[in-house]
Amino acid sequence: MFIGSAGISGARAWGARRFGQLAPYYTHTMANKKELEALHPTTLAVLCEKLSNVSSDPPTVAKCRELRAEWASLQTPPSPSLKEEREKDAKRWNLRKRMIHFLEGRTDVEFYPKG
DSSP states (O other), X not given: OOBXXXXXXXXXXXXXXXXXXXXXXXXXXXXXXXXXXXXXXXXXXXXXXXXXXXXXXXXXXXHHHHHHHHHHHTOOOOOSOHHHHHHHHHHHHXXXXXXXXXXXXXXXXXXXXXX
């Protein structure tokens, strides 16, 4: 089995993957918009967290942490007021769209959709 243009064979590829050294030989693009839209908002928040852990770009890290913190702040028990619950749902939907837009096409973090 060969991976990438470097021609790493199966055993070496496994070892490289195991020790996280495959990056120079193989890059995996983050999920596209359609794949991200299929994910639960909690998964999107986790991907933002993962991206903040591996990115060396301070604005990217800051944006990831901002989105993750906003997601955490919206995780509250249901409100007895229908109006308040609808407002929270609108905020959650807006945040979900912004996380999808931010994560779309990123190559900084590995993403393997369940399938």
